[in-house]
Amino acid sequence: MLKIYNALTKQKEEFKSIETGKIGMYVCGPTVYDHCHLGHGRGYVSMDVIRKYLEYTGYEVRYIMNYTDVGHLVNDAEVGEDKIQVKAKNEQVDPMEIVEKYITSSKEDFDALNIKPANFFPRPTQYVAQIIKFIEGLIEKGFAYEVNGSVYFSVEKFPEYGKLSGRKTEDLLSGARIEVNNEKKNPLDFALWINAPKEHLLKWKSPWGEEGYPGWHIECSVMSCDLLGQTTFDIHGGGNENIFPHNENEVAQSEAYLGEKMANYWVLWNMVNVEGVKMSKSLGNFTTIKDALAKYEPSVIRLWIISSHYRSVINYNPDSLEQAKINLQSISSWIGKLNSITLEEGVENIDISSFKKEFDEAMNDDFNTPVALSVIYKLITEANKKQLSKTDASSVLALWEKWNKVLGLRIETDSQNDIPENIQELLKERELARKEKDFAEADRIRDILTKKGFAIEDSGDGTKITIQNPNTKI
Numbered sequence: 001m002l003k004i005y006n007a008l009t010k011q012k013e014e015f016k017s018i019e020t021g022k023i024g025m026y027v028c029g030p031t032v033y034d035h036c037h038l039g040h041g042r043g044y045v046s047m048d049v050i051r052k053y054l055e056y057t058g059y060e061v062r063y064i065m066n067y068t069d070v071g072h073l074v075n076d077a078e079v080g081e082d083k084i085q086v087k088a089k090n091e092q093v094d095p096m097e098i099v100e101k102y103i104t105s106s107k108e109d110f111d112a113l114n115i116k117p118a119n120f121f122p123r124p125t126q127y128v129a130q131i132i133k134f135i136e137g138l139i140e141k142g143f144a145y146e147v148n149g150s151v152y153f154s155v156e157k158f159p160e161y162g163k164l165s166g167r168k169t170e171d172l173l174s175g176a177r178i179e180v181n182n183e184k185k186n187p188l189d190f191a192l193w194i195n196a197p198k199e200h201l202l203k204w205k206s207p208w209g210e211e212g213y214p215g216w217h218i219e220c221s222v223m224s225c226d227l228l229g230q231t232t233f234d235i236h237g238g239g240n241e242n243i244f245p246h247n248e249n250e251v252a253q254s255e256a257y258l259g260e261k262m263a264n265y266w267v268l269w270n271m272v273n274v275e276g277v278k279m280s281k282s283l284g285n286f287t288t289i290k291d292a293l294a295k296y297e298p299s300v301i302r303l304w305i306i307s308s309h310y311r312s313v314i315n316y317n318p319d320s321l322e323q324a325k326i327n328l329q330s331i332s333s334w335i336g337k338l339n340s341i342t343l344e345e346g347v348e349n350i351d352i353s354s355f356k357k358e359f360d361e362a363m364n365d366d367f368n369t370p371v372a373l374s375v376i377y378k379l380i381t382e383a384n385k386k387q388l389s390k391t392d393a394s395s396v397l398a399l400w401e402k403w404n405k406v407l408g409l410r411i412e413t414d415s416q417n418d419i420p421e422n423i424q425e426l427l428k429e430r431e432l433a434r435k436e437k438d439f440a441e442a443d444r445i446r447d448i449l450t451k452k453g454f455a456i457e458d459s460g461d462g463t464k465i466t467i468q469n470p471n472t473k474i
């Protein structure tokens, strides 16, 4: 039974999907005005492992991650210029050039870290019409009001405001700074739509004034609603640093609009620290994913990330990355060793099912990857001590491959690319024969391949060929 820590209820809860076998998942993506740093890498790798584990357990996951390309102001408290616009002005280019450049950059980083692409990557600039419609809906329902071409969400109309972040409106009010924006009826109200000053580069005609642009939070409500069925969805992911105001405001907007819960489970990752201080762009102590990739193999970084639980703080220091490097090497040499086992009769065997059970238990406990990895390390120690038969070794390898669909580590071992071209050709001919149901021909080719020292394994995912022993003659 899968249990997830729900940031909304502050407890671990049994996971139940709304629709049997299917999950809708929305994850707050980056604002694309710079390269992603390791804090982002940590978050999106964590979400990727969670998504892949849900798929491993049989769910079909519809995974959405947005790219914020307008409306995120320099100061999260709705003060200052748009982050992307500042960069565009500095570089004297169009804001969309900045956006395209950093979306491309983040996709390169995500590919390197083996993060499966989202099913959709929506962006607010492509959603302006829906955003306007959504805001009109909030005004009609009495949750929002217009002043001088801007529209604000009225926090007092949503009594549950603060339920996600655990903040009370009274405390927020007493702690509120003297409001710079006197258009708001209540200092806690937040912008859904902002009337654009002349110099603002990205703006659209709206029903409320000349031209304006969406506030930062509204995009996630509108796009999750549009892409996940206009109703409550299963999982909302994000970084816990954005729980207030961003996620809290999403909840208020969506629930006011829908008249029901936004998401059943809020899954929020923790930050990366550098020498005890949070890694962030604004503090200037960040390492971009690209900088880290120049020093370490992508799978070392991925293993370093998943060696901590997603809700714990990770420390970025050379020692922890070196440890991940060593652990990755041990996994890789173990797999190499398993692949080279030729023993027909093993002396001992391994109770694979108990390891699988332990791995699943760890992952079912709020996706506890460090414990799941310890199960793998235990299996490595045990397998290395024993004299396994080839059949046992391949069952261990099959289990590893299943697990690694979740972990997503790229391990350098005998890959299909190491198979010589003439052998690959024979394999293709055999595939063709199988497709045409000419099994006699398929068997004939299999015999040739076996004689040459290759092992052929047919499964639902296609045919796998491996070198049977290191002295294979081509």
Ligand SMILES: [Zn+2]
Pocket (backbone or CB within 6 Å): 027, 028, 029, 220, 246, 250
């Ligand atoms: Zn968001």
